[in-house]
Amino acid sequence: MITFRKRRMIGVSVSLVLATLFIVCYRKLTDNLVSTATCSGLLLFGFILFLAAYNGRKRITFLPLGKSSTWLQFHLYSGYLCIVLFLIHVGFRTPHGGLETLLAIVFGLVAGSGIVGAILSRMIPRRLTQRAGTIIFETIPLLRRELKDSVDALILNSIELTGKTTIADFYAYRLASFFVGPRNFWSHVQGSERHLSRTYANLMGLKRYLSHDELTVVERLADKVREKDNLDFQYSLQLLLKYWLFIHIPLTFSLIIIGLFHGIYASLWT
Amino acid sequence: MHLFGHRRYNRPNQKWECGRAAEGKACSLGPDSGGKCIIKSECKPVRDANGFQCARPTQLGGQCPTGPLPDGSCCLQIPPCSPRRTTRAKRQLLVLLTAAFSIGLCFYFFGVSSPHRGFLSGGSLSNRHSSIKHQCSSCHATVEGNVINWVLSAKHPNVQSQKCLECHSMSPHVFSPHGVNPTVLAKLTEVRHGDGKPVEPGAKRMECNTCHKEHRGFQADIKTMTNNQCQTCHAKSFKSFANGHPEFDKFPFRRRTRILFDHSSHFGKNFDKAGVKDMRCQTCHAPDSAGQLMVVSGFKQACAQCHSNQIHGVDQLEKGLVFFRVPAVDLKTLKTKGINIGEWPEDADGALTPFQKILIANDDRFSTAFKQVPDVDLTDLGGLSDADLKAVGQVLWGVKSLLADLAGENSKHLQTKLEKYLKHELAPAELALLAGALPPDVLRNTASAWFHNLKAEVGAFHTGRLTATHRFKQPKDLKDTDVDWVTAGGWYRNNGDYTLRYRPIGHADPFIHNWLDVAAASYAESKLSKGLFDSLSSRKANAGSCMKCHSVDAVAGAAGASGGVHVNWHSKSSDNEPKTFDRFRHVSHFSLLGNTGCLTCHSINKDAEYEKAFVGRDNTVFESNFQPIKKATCVACHQSDRAGDSCLSCHNYHVGEVLSSQSSFKKVQTSMDGDEQTAAAPAGAVPVAVATPAPTATPTPTPTPTSVATPVPAPTATPTPKGD
Numbered sequence: 001m002i003t004f005r006k007r008r009m010i011g012v013s014v015s016l017v018l019a020t021l022f023i024v025c026y027r028k029l030t031d032n033l034v035s036t037a038t039c040s041g042l043l044l045f046g047f048i049l050f051l052a053a054y055n056g057r058k059r060i061t062f063l064p065l066g067k068s069s070t071w072l073q074f075h076l077y078s079g080y081l082c083i084v085l086f087l088i089h090v091g092f093r094t095p096h097g098g099l100e101t102l103l104a105i106v107f108g109l110v111a112g113s114g115i116v117g118a119i120l121s122r123m124i125p126r127r128l129t130q131r132a133g134t135i136i137f138e139t140i141p142l143l144r145r146e147l148k149d150s151v152d153a154l155i156l157n158s159i160e161l162t163g164k165t166t167i168a169d170f171y172a173y174r175l176a177s178f179f180v181g182p183r184n185f186w187s188h189v190q191g192s193e194r195h196l197s198r199t200y201a202n203l204m205g206l207k208r209y210l211s212h213d214e215l216t217v218v219e220r221l222a223d224k225v226r227e228k229d230n231l232d233f234q235y236s237l238q239l240l241l242k243y244w245l246f247i248h249i250p251l252t253f254s255l256i257i258i259g260l261f262h263g264i265y266a267s268l269w270t
Numbered sequence: 271m272h273l274f275g276h277r278r279y280n281r282p283n284q285k286w287e288c289g290r291a292a293e294g295k296a297c298s299l300g301p302d303s304g305g306k307c308i309i310k311s312e313c314k315p316v317r318d319a320n321g322f323q324c325a326r327p328t329q330l331g332g333q334c335p336t337g338p339l340p341d342g343s344c345c346l347q348i349p350p351c352s353p354r355r356t357t358r359a360k361r362q363l364l365v366l367l368t369a370a371f372s373i374g375l376c377f378y379f380f381g382v383s384s385p386h387r388g389f390l391s392g393g394s395l396s397n398r399h400s401s402i403k404h405q406c407s408s409c410h411a412t413v414e415g416n417v418i419n420w421v422l423s424a425k426h427p428n429v430q431s432q433k434c435l436e437c438h439s440m441s442p443h444v445f446s447p448h449g450v451n452p453t454v455l456a457k458l459t460e461v462r463h464g465d466g467k468p469v470e471p472g473a474k475r476m477e478c479n480t481c482h483k484e485h486r487g488f489q490a491d492i493k494t495m496t497n498n499q500c501q502t503c504h505a506k507s508f509k510s511f512a513n514g515h516p517e518f519d520k521f522p523f524r525r526r527t528r529i530l531f532d533h534s535s536h537f538g539k540n541f542d543k544a545g546v547k548d549m550r551c552q553t554c555h556a557p558d559s560a561g562q563l564m565v566v567s568g569f570k571q572a573c574a575q576c577h578s579n580q581i582h583g584v585d586q587l588e589k590g591l592v593f594f595r596v597p598a599v600d601l602k603t604l605k606t607k608g609i610n611i612g613e614w615p616e617d618a619d620g621a622l623t624p625f626q627k628i629l630i631a632n633d634d635r636f637s638t639a640f641k642q643v644p645d646v647d648l649t650d651l652g653g654l655s656d657a658d659l660k661a662v663g664q665v666l667w668g669v670k671s672l673l674a675d676l677a678g679e680n681s682k683h684l685q686t687k688l689e690k691y692l693k694h695e696l697a698p699a700e701l702a703l704l705a706g707a708l709p710p711d712v713l714r715n716t717a718s719a720w721f722h723n724l725k726a727e728v729g730a731f732h733t734g735r736l737t738a739t740h741r742f743k744q745p746k747d748l749k750d751t752d753v754d755w756v757t758a759g760g761w762y763r764n765n766g767d768y769t770l771r772y773r774p775i776g777h778a779d780p781f782i783h784n785w786l787d788v789a790a791a792s793y794a795e796s797k798l799s800k801g802l803f804d805s806l807s808s809r810k811a812n813a814g815s816c817m818k819c820h821s822v823d824a825v826a827g828a829a830g831a832s833g834g835v836h837v838n839w840h841s842k843s844s845d846n847e848p849k850t851f852d853r854f855r856h857v858s859h860f861s862l863l864g865n866t867g868c869l870t871c872h873s874i875n876k877d878a879e880y881e882k883a884f885v886g887r888d889n890t891v892f893e894s895n896f897q898p899i900k901k902a903t904c905v906a907c908h909q910s911d912r913a914g915d916s917c918l919s920c921h922n923y924h925v926g927e928v929l930s931s932q933s934s935f936k937k938v939q940t941s942m943d944g945d946e947q948t949a950a951a952p953a954g955a956v957p958v959a960v961a962t963p964a965p966t967a968t969p970t971p972t973p974t975p976t977s978v979a980t981p982v983p984a985p986t987a988t989p990t991p992k993g994d
Contacts, residue, residue, distance in 0.1 A: 030499070031496070031498040031499050031501075031502050032499075032502045033476075033480050033481065033499055033502060035479075035480070093486070095393065096392065096393025096394055096485060096486060096487045097389075097390070097391045097392040097393040097485060098388065098389035098390070098391065099379070099389055099390050099391075099392075100392060100393065137357070138287070138356070138357070141291070141292035142291060142292055142293075142294050144292075145292055145293055145294060146294060242357055245361060246360075246361055246364060249361060249365055250361070250364045250365045250367075250368035250369075251368065253365050253368060253369045253372070254368045254369065254371070254372040257369060257372040257373055257376065258372050258375070258376060261376040261380075265380075265390060266392075269406075269410050
């Protein structure tokens with residue numbers, strides 16, 4: 001069994017060796033006045049196709065194409081090599097042409113989103129499991145709805161139970177919008193709980209005006225706030241985990257199409 | 271979280287989900303694959319013997335208490351929802367939209383007309399090429415028209431470099447490294463690095479874009495090369511200029527100076543003797559417009575003060591160039607053999623001049639006879655056969671006919687002979703230059719003074735009615751006239767030796783200058799031209815003394831076998847010097863000069879046998895007046911952390927004739943001007959003689975002084991080692 005650390009060390013080492021090899025070859029060929037544009041372009045395009053094939057691998061589960069985790073490892077380190085190949089292809093300079101600049105921007109977004117995605121894929125699952133267990137992303141709207149219904153019921157019951165509307169008013173003015181939809185996205189991404197502390201502080205401030213029965217309701221309301229915050233936490237992080245692919249995958253296809261066009265165009269014009 | 275239970279509608283791998291899923295009221299089936307809500311009631315009642323029965327599954331609550339309606343429809347109707355895309359489906363849609371947009375974008379730019387294809391350009395052109403912005407086909411020959419044409423033309427070989435040559439005039443071997451003939455390059459390598467790795471001639475074709483990478487922005491330097499790139503091909507590689515670069519080999523004095531000027535004798539003796547004071551380097555030298563060469567300021571400023579009289583021949587005993595002479599002839603032998611040459615002065619002296627030989631040899635009436643006895647000694651005809659003597663007689667009648675023709679009413683005689691010699695028709699201006707504006711009256715007076723019956727005699731000879739030899743009557747009371755009158759230049763007659771002479775009008779005399787160029791042009795092919803050139807270019811020549819200062823370089827012929835000559839009328843300049851491998855910008859180094867000025871780098875070599883090199887015509891045999899520049903002098907500054915040590919600081923990649931597009935344009939313009947002149951002049955006229963007889967520069971299209979100057983023979987323009 002290869003440990004994660006060992007696997008990463010092997011991956012990084014092989015990537016560094018290959019990247020060094022690419023750069024040395026590039027320098028050597030350039031010194032020999034050999035144009036590396038075609039060679040590096042074809043290699044880069046091949047790498048991009050290989051990277052894109054990972055998306056297909058995830059769909060084709062019935063063919064024995066190797067484990068998805070192995071593919072992911074190759075995807076990650078090939079992606080890093082791709083960046084080196086890209087720099088070699090553009091000659092370590094800023095592209096000037098419109099098409100080349102567009103390609104460079106698309107590549108940058110794909111590579112950047114890929115790196116961000118890799119980081120998120122490492123960090124978020126750990127944070128999710130550390131705090132609140134596992135919730136399926138698609139069920140969160142339903143859970144949120146049920147939570148809101150239960151809170152609404154709690155507030156209505158409190159009016160009947162205590163005959164006062166203090167909690168209901170507080171809920172209507174301060175908490176109702178909190179339970180309606182996802183909230184505090186960036187706070188959750190950053191790992192901050194300041195918003196929760198603020199809400200708790202407001203509830204604590206309310207306590208001095210409440211009777212014993214109302215205090216019981218507030219305690220339960222605080223639990224609901226905690227549950228909603230957990231839902232928001234799950235939603236925010238899982239949203240990140242899913243939606244970085246909204247940049248990475250579509251732009252990958254765009255990169256392949258424009259890159260292919262660029263290759264045909266360059267071969268015709270030179 | 272378990273609080274919420276597990277009764278959920280979860281289909282994240284499908285494209286659509288029920289619109290009420292978020293409310294916890296998702297239907298049992300969900301939308302179809304097209305995103306349409308397909309369920310309308312909780313069940314589809316089934317009909318049996320008892321009528322319609324509820325068919326709701328047990329997991330959804332089992333049979334409802336109300337049961338189906340009488341018409342068989344379910345009593346629990348479900349209002350339709352608006353199905354929503356799943357996250358995965360949204361992503362797929364975005365992929366499709368992005369791909370479609372990308373394809374559309376590509377097709378749009380493939381399809382647009384040429385002026386709008388700027389987006390497809392690899393980037394802005396460098397400032398030198400910015401004028402052809404949006405004119406893609408100026409450089410990309412294969413992509414004119416629409417995309418279909420591009421594909422069709424892609425099968426053609428790469429012609430992009432050829433498009434470069436439409437503006438940039440380069441050497442014939444432009445695709446060889448350095449633009450040098452591969453064979454020559456291999457030999458140059460062998461000469462310099464005999465122990466280096468072998469160079470295979472023609473092994474590599476160098477396209478222009480191998481080094482010149484365009485579309486890298488307006489400010490991009492498309493001419494730059496790295497030191498490593500230079501060293502890729504070179505036989506010996508080294509770390510840097512300071513560390514490993516070979517010592518200079520006689521730099522920059524690898525060839526003989528074009529103008530003979532002995533700095534040692536002038537500074538050490540001549541200037542003092544002539545009373546010339548305060549002579550400094552800049553008195554005669556000044557940087558050219560590019561700031562590179564220190565060109566000589568010209569005869570008028572640098573030399574005329576002392577050397578004008580030498581050109582006029584003031585101090586010479588025998589003044590002027592002999593154009594026509596009545597040669598001394600062995601009259602006794604001719605008389606004995608019965609060869610009648612009419613009247614002939616017994617006291618004539620000297621042989622036929624080269625001019626006479628050319629004109630007689632190109633006279634149809636006498637050419638055959640001349641070819642039979644071209645170099646016969648006319649003063650000793652005793653040993654000749656009767657046939658040769660007869661030919662000699664014909665040649666002597668040719669001499670008299672020539673004089674009669676020149677003195678005649680029709681100037682066509684001279685023109686016809688010259689045209690036959692030059693093998694092309696002469697424009698009036700050319701004829702005037704080659705005739706030296708010879709006044710007809712001078713010829714007529716000469717003819718009548720020397721031969722009293724010349725016209726009658728010659729007429730009789732040509733009509734075959736020649737009967738008797740007239741006795742020659744010595745001209746009386748004829749003075750050796752005009753010699754002083756033409757001190758400033760012109761024609762005069764010397765009756766004492768029966769010669770018609772020309773005295774140069776000054777420096778760059780057009781008559782002598784043009785005849786030297788004409789003779790040099792056919793030096794290798796024509797014995798007559800060789801004779802004329804050798805006569806005029808002799809350092810002892812008493813007319814003009816051109817070769818006292820102007821050196822003559824041997825030039826290899828077409829096959830490198832028979833050699834021609836080239837007169838170096840001008841000192842080294844960027845106009846007459848094909849680009850060499852080396853370059854040095856003098857102006858950039860002026861601020862580094864010490865108290866000794868130019869002598870900081872150029873120290874005089876007093877022991878050098880400078881003038882000895884000018885005896886021959888091999889310009890590589892040379893010992894300069896100055897000590898060669900030492901590498902150490904340059905290394906003092908040219909290091910990577912100081913003034914830089916890039917190869918291109920001191921070396922050119924392209925050598926030979928290299929013109930920028932601007933220069934090429936000038937060349938085209940010149941060519942067009944030439945065409946206009948040619949159109950005015952008879953076809954085939956040689957521009958050399960059309961050149962204005964200005965006292966200074968007279969550009970000539972004579973063979974370039976190349977091959978012999980190089981260490982190896984080559985018929986084409988090859989880099990010449992640096993000289994003056």
